[in-house]
Amino acid sequence: MTVLVARLGRGAIELLRIFGHHATFFVDLIRACPAALRRPYLVVAQIHAIGNLSLVIIVASGLAVGFVLALQMYYALVTYGASESLGLIVNLSLTRELGPVVTALLFAGRAGTSLTAEIGLMKAGEQLAAMDMMAIDPKSRVLAPRFIGGIVSMPILAILFSAVGIMGAYVVAVLLIGVDAGNFWSIMQSGVDVKRDVGNGIVKSIVFGFICTFVALYQGYEAEATPEGVAHGTTRTVVIASLGVLMMDFVLTALMFSTP
Amino acid sequence: MGKKSVETLVGIFVLLGMLGLVFLALKAANLGTFSSGDTYAVTAYFDNIGALKVRAPVRSAGVTVGRVASIRLDPKLYQGVVQLEIQRDVQFPTDSSFRILTSGLLGDQYVGVEPGAQEKMLAAGDQTKQTQSAVVLESLISQFLFNKAADAGATAAPAPAPAASGAKK
Numbered sequence: 001m002t003v004l005v006a007r008l009g010r011g012a013i014e015l016l017r018i019f020g021h022h023a024t025f026f027v028d029l030i031r032a033c034p035a036a037l038r039r040p041y042l043v044v045a046q047i048h049a050i051g052n053l054s055l056v057i058i059v060a061s062g063l064a065v066g067f068v069l070a071l072q073m074y075y076a077l078v079t080y081g082a083s084e085s086l087g088l089i090v091n092l093s094l095t096r097e098l099g100p101v102v103t104a105l106l107f108a109g110r111a112g113t114s115l116t117a118e119i120g121l122m123k124a125g126e127q128l129a130a131m132d133m134m135a136i137d138p139k140s141r142v143l144a145p146r147f148i149g150g151i152v153s154m155p156i157l158a159i160l161f162s163a164v165g166i167m168g169a170y171v172v173a174v175l176l177i178g179v180d181a182g183n184f185w186s187i188m189q190s191g192v193d194v195k196r197d198v199g200n201g202i203v204k205s206i207v208f209g210f211i212c213t214f215v216a217l218y219q220g221y222e223a224e225a226t227p228e229g230v231a232h233g234t235t236r237t238v239v240i241a242s243l244g245v246l247m248m249d250f251v252l253t254a255l256m257f258s259t260p
Numbered sequence: 261m262g263k264k265s266v267e268t269l270v271g272i273f274v275l276l277g278m279l280g281l282v283f284l285a286l287k288a289a290n291l292g293t294f295s296s297g298d299t300y301a302v303t304a305y306f307d308n309i310g311a312l313k314v315r316a317p318v319r320s321a322g323v324t325v326g327r328v329a330s331i332r333l334d335p336k337l338y339q340g341v342v343q344l345e346i347q348r349d350v351q352f353p354t355d356s357s358f359r360i361l362t363s364g365l366l367g368d369q370y371v372g373v374e375p376g377a378q379e380k381m382l383a384a385g386d387q388t389k390q391t392q393s394a395v396v397l398e399s400l401i402s403q404f405l406f407n408k409a410a411d412a413g414a415t416a417a418p419a420p421a422p423a424a425s426g427a428k429k
Contacts, residue, residue, distance in 0.1 A: 041263065047270045055273065091288050156277030163280035166288055185287065193315075194285050202281075 025218055028139055029147055035137065036144035043152075046145045050111045050213075051153030055160070057106055062161040065102060066168025069093060074177055086179050087188035090169040091162075095192065095201040096257065099162035101249050104208035107154060108241035112216035115146055116237040119220030120230035128221075143217050150216070154209025155202050162201065200256045207252065208245050215241040299326060299345040300384035304358045304371070309340040310394025312360055312369045318344050320373040325350045328371060344371060353378040354386070360394035369394060 036042060069090045077083045119142065122128050128138045173179040192198070216237045223233030309331060318326035326346035334341045346352070355376030362369050382388065 041267075044267050044270050047273065048266045052269050052273045055276075095284065095288075153273075156274060156280075159277050159280040159284060163283050163288075166284075188288055192288060198281075198284050198288075 021222075022218060025221070026214060029143060029214070029217070032137060032140035032144040033148060035140035036148060039145075042141070042145040043148050046149030047152055050115070050146070050149045051156060054107060054110050054153070054157060057110055058103055058157045058161050059164050061102065061106055062099075062164035063168040065098060065161075066090065066094070066165030067172050069098075069165065070169035070172040070177070074173065074179070083179055084183040085187055085191075086173050087166075087169070087184035088191040090173075091166055091188050091192050092197060094162040094165045094169075095197045097201075097249070097253070099158045099165065100201050100204040100208055101245060103158040103161045103205065104154070104212055104245040105242055107150075107157060107209075108212045108216070108238050108245065111150065111153070112212050112237045112241050113234045115150070115213070115216040116220040116223070116234045117230055119143070119146075119217060120223035120225075120233050123221065123223060124225040124227070124230060126225075143221065147213050147217060150213030151206065151209045154212070155205045158201065158205035158208075196256075200252075203256075204249065204252050207248060211244045211248060212241045215244060298348040300348055301329065302344045302346055302352075302382050303385075303387045304342045304344060304391050305334070305337065305387065305389045306340040306342060306358075306360065306391045306393050308393035308396060309342060310360050310369055310396060312342065312371070312394065316368060316370050318346060318371045318373060320350070320352070320375065325373070342371070351381040352376070354380045354382055354388070355390060356382065356388070357390045357392060358388065359392040362395075 070086060073089045073093075074083055074086055077086060077089065119128075122142065128142065131138045131141060170181075170184065174181045174184055219233040219237045219240070220230075223229045312328060312331065314328055314331060316328045317324040318328065326344055329343045329345045331343075332341050333339075344358075352373055353376040355378045357374045357376065359372045359374070360369055361372045376390075
């Protein structure tokens with residue numbers, strides 16, 4: 001009986017220790033950012049690795065999601081004779097929710113795992129320790145550029161996802177189904193507010209960029225220096241980042257979109 | 261990969277992002293439709309604004325000529341004070357009537373303007389009480405029931421009438 005309570009207590013204290021470790025890591029990362037900005041090419045190379053190379057999956061997914069949204073919303077709306085509002089519904093769904101969230105999930109899967117694996121392997125190959133020996137701060141040389149790269153890439157990818165999704169929905173709705181093109185754009189334009197919908201979507205994607213990149217870097221840095229450790233780290237990145245994104249999405253949506 | 265080509269690719273990436281943002285803002289949202297620079301403000305007093313919201317359109321003959329800027333309650337008159345921003349190139353006579361109408365059967369409410377016959381036009385900052393409130397469903401139903409009751413019991417009709425007019429004062 002006392003063994004159970006002791007184990008529970010140890011688990012709780014361990015959880016607190018993990019929170020604290022996350023927090024100190026985050027503070028160190030933020031403190032290392034100015035030094036990284038003094039070497040802009042490092043940041044640019046990371047934006048290329050994280051953002052540019054994710055373009056294919058983000059644009060392809062955006063197109064597919066736009067197609068499917070247009071189809072499904074059309075079948076739902078046509079029963080109420082509201083099929084002219086198809087553009088509005090698709091735009092609001094994409095810019096408010098699906099753009100930031102789906103991009104964040106894909107980002108965690110593609111860029112997050114590659115970050116974790118790269119840093120985990122650097123740690124396994126003792127490269128980070130070697131940098132430390134040479135008085136080069138590994139956080140500002142290796143981690144901070146990736147952090148800044150992730151935060152810069154995420155909103156751009158989310159915007160592209162939403163834009164391509166709307167264009168895909170246009171193709172399906174106007175060219176395939178036959179919704180009126182003028183109504184498609186004009187009802188959408190009168191119903192979507194730049195600050196409220198597009199702006200809040202971008203804020204969401206910046207927050208999700210923080211979460212995904214931070215989780216990926218932490219899991220890579222703290223992974224065990226073995227192949228199994230790196231593998232566990234990558235799966236943990238995807239799971240923790242995805243859960244974090246979805247829960248933050250609920251909080252942010254409640255804050256931003258509760259009726260005034 | 262050469263340093264220059266990486267930087268070029270990242271530049272293209274950021275440019276694509278900005279183009280996407282411009283597309284979303286202009287083509288897919290309401291940034292390009294209404295420039296708030298060249299408008300003048302007119303204040304209208306309504307007994308009941310119904311479900312009118314800020315940013316609702318102001319329409320004359322069905323054409324959008326302005327937006328509702330703000331809505332508040334006048335604490336002395338207990339009337340809704342609605343500030344309208346109307347495009348500067350559209351002028352209405354001072355006896356124009358402002359009504360709150362509904363677009364379609366279940367649509368959003370907007371302010372409709374019927375131009376009057378005066379020669380003098382509404383200027384910036386003018387206030388107008390030539391208004392008609394929104395239709396409130398409960399008042400319609402109670403009016404309908406009241407009329408039905410009045411038809412049913414003709415002798416009961418004179419008694420509620422003075423009481424109702426007494427309450428109105």
